[in-house]
Amino acid sequence: MTDQSAFKAAYGFERDAVRLGNWRAAPWNVWAFRNVSEFIPTARIAATPGLAEDPVVDAGALLRETFSLDDRRISVADALRETFADAMVVMKSGRIVADFHAPNFTLQSRHILFSVSKSVTSVIAGILHDDGLLDFDEMVPRYVPELKNCAYGDARVRDILDMQVSLDFEEVYHDPHGPYARYRRAGLLDPSEPSEKVETVVEFIAGLKKGKADHGGPYNYASPNSDVLGLIIQGASGRRFPDLVSERLFQPLGVRQDAYVTVDRAGTPRTGGGINMTPRDLARIGEMMRNGGVANGKRIVSREWVHETVTGGSREAWATSTSASWLPNGRYHNKWYQTGSGAFFALGIHGQWLYVDPAAELVIAKLSSQPNAIIDDAKDANMALFDALAKIV
Numbered sequence: 499m500t501d502q503s504a505f506k507a508a509y510g511f512e513r514d515a516v517r518l519g520n521w522r523a524a525p526w527n528v529w530a531f532r533n534v535s536e537f538i539p540t541a542r543i544a545a546t547p548g549l550a551e552d553p554v555v556d557a558g559a560l561l562r563e564t565f566s567l568d569d570r571r572i573s574v575a576d577a578l579r580e581t582f583a584d585a586m587v588v589m590k591s592g593r594i595v596a597d598f599h600a601p602n603f604t605l606q607s608r609h610i611l612f613s614v615s616k617s618v619t620s621v622i623a624g625i626l627h628d629d630g631l632l633d634f635d636e637m638v639p640r641y642v643p644e645l646k647n648c649a650y651g652d653a654r655v656r657d658i659l660d661m662q663v664s665l666d667f668e669e670v671y672h673d674p675h676g677p678y679a680r681y682r683r684a685g686l687l688d689p690s691e692p693s694e695k696v697e698t699v700v701e702f703i704a705g706l707k708k709g710k711a712d713h714g715g716p717y718n719y720a721s722p723n724s725d726v727l728g729l730i731i732q733g734a735s736g737r738r739f740p741d742l743v744s745e746r747l748f749q750p751l752g753v754r755q756d757a758y759v760t761v762d763r764a765g766t767p768r769t770g771g772g773i774n775m776t777p778r779d780l781a782r783i784g785e786m787m788r789n790g791g792v793a794n795g796k797r798i799v800s801r802e803w804v805h806e807t808v809t810g811g812s813r814e815a816w817a818t819s820t821s822a823s824w825l826p827n828g829r830y831h832n833k834w835y836q837t838g839s840g841a842f843f844a845l846g847i848h849g850q851w852l853y854v855d856p857a858a859e860l861v862i863a864k865l866s867s868q869p870n871a872i873i874d875d876a877k878d879a880n881m882a883l884f885d886a887l888a889k890i891v
């Protein structure tokens with residue numbers, strides 16, 4: 499069997515069918531989300547040298563368990579299939595108790611995190627804050643002077659962290675012509691128009707205008723905020739973001755596989771959605787957060803920052819936003835979501851999750867290839883699944 503025929507047998511299409519213009523759409527996204535570095539420029543985030551991965555932990559018994567979803571009983575296996583899961587890792591009390599892998603997914607497969615990247619990036623911001631290098635109450639231009647004449651010129655770092663920036667920008671995923679499409683093209687995530695001058699991420703962000711309100715108001719989700727956080731991190735530390743993540747987070751954490759982050763033509767990392775890593779290594783970040791910033795007996799980020807992240811933030815900012823109807827008791831702080839019942843999580847489009855339930859000593863990393871960026875029923879199904887796993891495991 500040739501390489502091309504083997505590829506088609508595995509995925510149902512040929513490799514050259516995957517292009518920059520269709521990589522987020524089904525069925526091509528199943529392969530593309532695991533192989534982003536083949537068609538978008540990336541920078542390596544080095545793992546901990548010399549650590550081997552433990553064998554797969556069979557999830558067979560867990561997959562056969564059932565739980566209530568809406569008005570029916572459903573197995574865990576069927577819930578994973580219905581939510582387009584590519585992989586799921588379940589940790590209980592610090593130990594991996596189940597690995598689920600869809601066909602052609604292995605322990606070495608790295609998957610794009612989309613906006614779960616924002617939460618990973620915020621950990622680095624917390625580390626720099628602990629170091630005294632980053633003041634959350636400072637204005638953005640202190641760290642990124644290039645942004646002094648745009649919407650971020652009078653925004654605090656704290657506004658960036660909590661998505662409370664007043665921004666004339668609408669995050670519409672399926673509009674091929676609006677500002678979000680320009681934003682994607684700047685990050686080299688979509689093909690550019692033939693006559694278009696491709697902006698860098700910094701050039702695009704520097705052209706954004708402030709909204710009508712003041713900063714610090716309702717939660718207002720906008721992905722460019724998190725790319726600004728990456729720029730702030732580089733400005734505050736004087737380091738490249740991938741090197742900082744490797745040195746200060748991945749290596750003390752014991753990450754087993756190199757990760758990578760997408761970059762634009764100037765080498766700027768897409769910290770708002772471009773990190774790619776294995777689900778087990780992602781789960782290790784969740785376990786570190788569950789343990790108050792400690793992993794392998796090493797303090798990675800302060801207990802105070804973790805506690806503030808998973809319990810603090812403005813309830814009013816969330817309650818007055820358009821997201822409150824989905825998570826009525828929730829909050830959003832330091833780029834992590836809180837459920838209101840003690841659990842907290844990171845969330846990305848197309849079904850990417852890192853879910854932590856401290857009371858159940860549970861961490862779940864779940865990576866998916868949903869055909870649409872947002873599927874409300876899938877979000878609800880995932881939350882029901884995680885709640886059920888907290889009781890089952």
